[in-house]
Amino acid sequence: MSSQKQVIVETANSSYPIHIGRDLGVQLKEQVESVRSKGALVAAVTDRNVYTAQSAWFASLGSEVPVFVVPAGETSKSVGKFAEVLDFLAEHKLDRGGVVLAVGGGVVGDLAGYAAASYLRGVRFIQIPTTLLSMVDSSVGGKTGINISAGKNLVGAFHQPIAVYSDIELLKTMPPREFASGMAEVIKHGMLQDSELFDLLEAAPINGPADHRMESVVEWNCKIKAAVVNADEKETAASGGRALLNLGHTFGHAIENVAGYGEYLHGEAIGIGLVAAGILSQRLGHISEDDVVRIRKVVATHRLPTSLNKPLSTEKLLAAMRLDKKVKAGVIRFVIMKRIGQAATIESADMDLISDIWRECGAS
Ligand SMILES: NC(=O)c1ccc[n+]([C@@H]2O[C@H](COP(=O)([O-])OP(=O)(O)OC[C@H]3O[C@@H](n4cnc5c(N)ncnc54)[C@H](O)[C@@H]3O)[C@@H](O)[C@H]2O)c1
Structure with missing residues (x-):
């Protein structure tokens, strides 16, 4: 039995919903369509494991949403990958009205969230957490960032998403x-x-x-x-x-x-x-x-x-x-x-x- 839930997160300057359920694809697609109907681009960032394990999910998102795939794991929270995500957004001409989808665990959420916080001095982003940790922890709170040689999470920004879609079904492919x-x-x-x-x-x-x-x-x-x-x-x-x-x-x-x-x-x-x-x-x-x-x-x-x-x-x-x-x-x-x-x-x-x-x- 599926029961959909919603948590509204209130922060100093914004408020956004966390949708929780097992069949959130339709709702997400509507939000993506609503951005695209205004002429803006929606672009997704994910990692290799998620992209492979959830290929049907990405197919249902439609070919109008370009996807940037980074290697799985902590090493992708790097200055190099951060720059590559920014280049990807620029190549696809994502403008101020555009939205970045962060589809993955905490690594992708932190990396793509920080790219969204920085690109054009900040564009909107939606978190689609695919690990339990990212559902219950990293997608809530607005911390985004990457690692540098001096340490983990030393560079980043507070940037709240406009929505989070925690689809429990996505967890089924997790190790x-x-x-x-x-x-x-x-x-x-x-x-x-x-x-x-x-x-x-x-x-x-x-x-x-x-x-x-x-x-x-x-x-x-x-x-x-x-x-x-x-x-x-x-x-x-x-x-x-x-x-x-x-x-x-x-x-x-x-x-x-x-x-x-x-x-x-x-x-x-x-x-x-x-x-x-x-x-x-x-x-x-x-x-x-x-x-x-x-x-x-x-x-x-x-x-x-x-x-x-x-x-x-x-x-x-x-x-x-x-x-x-x-x-x-x-x-x-x-x-x-x-x-x-x-x-x-x-x-x-x-x-x-x-x-x-x-x-x-x-x-x-
Ligand atoms: N921003 C915050 O507030 C915050 C809080 C806690 C942790 N973090 C960060 O989160 C990161 C850890 O996040 P994590 O534990 O989600 O790790 P992760 O993003 O590396 O994901 C773990 C592994 O599971 C794979 N995976 C993810 N979803 C999958 C799916 N649905 N099916 C198959 N494989 C899947 C990934 O490819 C990866 O190999 C760390 O970088 C940490 O610093 C951030």
């Missing part, structure tokens, strides 16, 4: 490991903002896009992220705010750094990070040991690791935490839970305690 990785952000949202969502995941895990709860879960997550982002659109709040979305990420980013990119998918590192953040919250007296057991179970039943596959050096993990770009004036800001469903930022933590937590998560 199961990528789907599980996206669930880490869903679990995170429950832990930081909504105990009811956490309870739902605890009652029965969501193991694939066919689950009938998917539309509601995506809707719920968009609302949670939109609420956090609305309150702190440009991440300027002194405490709490958008930084709460980093729950588990201070630990998770350190794992990604030390293990080397490719060893863990992002969500897998975050799975361990969420467990570590749970242990930290418990050691600081906020949640119970039983809550930590619950967090471990929810992470594990969603096919995510709860501890390191093989030991990494605690010293290296601590050093990576200190180098995280979110570290300001040498202070590592941790996100902890006051209880499951309510998070807070803390300005510092005893590093001996953090070392103990790393060892508990399998570090040497």
Whole structure:
């Protein structure tokens, strides 16, 4: 049974709908036609995997919409690919009235969104997320950008889409490991903002896009992220705010750094990070040991690791935490839970305690 949902995201200067459902092609096509009927161009950007896996979807979009295909993966969030997307838009003479469709996961959303933010000093764009992570996380909030050699996401812009179409059917071609990785952000949202969502995941895990709860879960997550982002659109709040979305990420980013990119998918590192953040919250007296057991179970039943596959050096993990770009004036800001469903930022933590937590998560 298909039930279509809509979340309206309000930002300081704009408001836009996120459509969530299983048969959104017709609605999207109408919006594309309405732009084209005014004489403007609609152009799409996607990656090779999505283009291949969703060939029927692209065919139904029609040959009037030119498609630029970048290689799949993080390396496409580069200055070089960014320039190629701009050249593609210029070659097709997309003007101020034109619209860019970003059809893909977070990589395509960030790259195409940033190209839309920059081309002609900003043109409109529509996000069509095709991964769970991009549906529940990267397509909400307006952050776009690319990587440079000095680091990830160091260049970009805040640019809100005019609409998001989260078509759950598109997730059916995702590799199961990528789907599980996206669930880490869903679990995170429950832990930081909504105990009811956490309870739902605890009652029965969501193991694939066919689950009938998917539309509601995506809707719920968009609302949670939109609420956090609305309150702190440009991440300027002194405490709490958008930084709460980093729950588990201070630990998770350190794992990604030390293990080397490719060893863990992002969500897998975050799975361990969420467990570590749970242990930290418990050691600081906020949640119970039983809550930590619950967090471990929810992470594990969603096919995510709860501890390191093989030991990494605690010293290296601590050093990576200190180098995280979110570290300001040498202070590592941790996100902890006051209880499951309510998070807070803390300005510092005893590093001996953090070392103990790393060892508990399998570090040497
Ligand atoms: N802008 C933000 O607020 C924000 C937030 C979180 C993450 N991000 C960014 O998002 C990126 C990660 O996004 P992601 O996890 O979606 O990764 P991704 O875009 O690389 O997609 C993961 C893999 O799945 C493939 N894929 C995507 N959709 C598919 C489909 N429907 N069928 C078959 N294969 C498919 C892709 O080709 C890729 O190989 C990172 O670059 C990260 O920095 C941005």
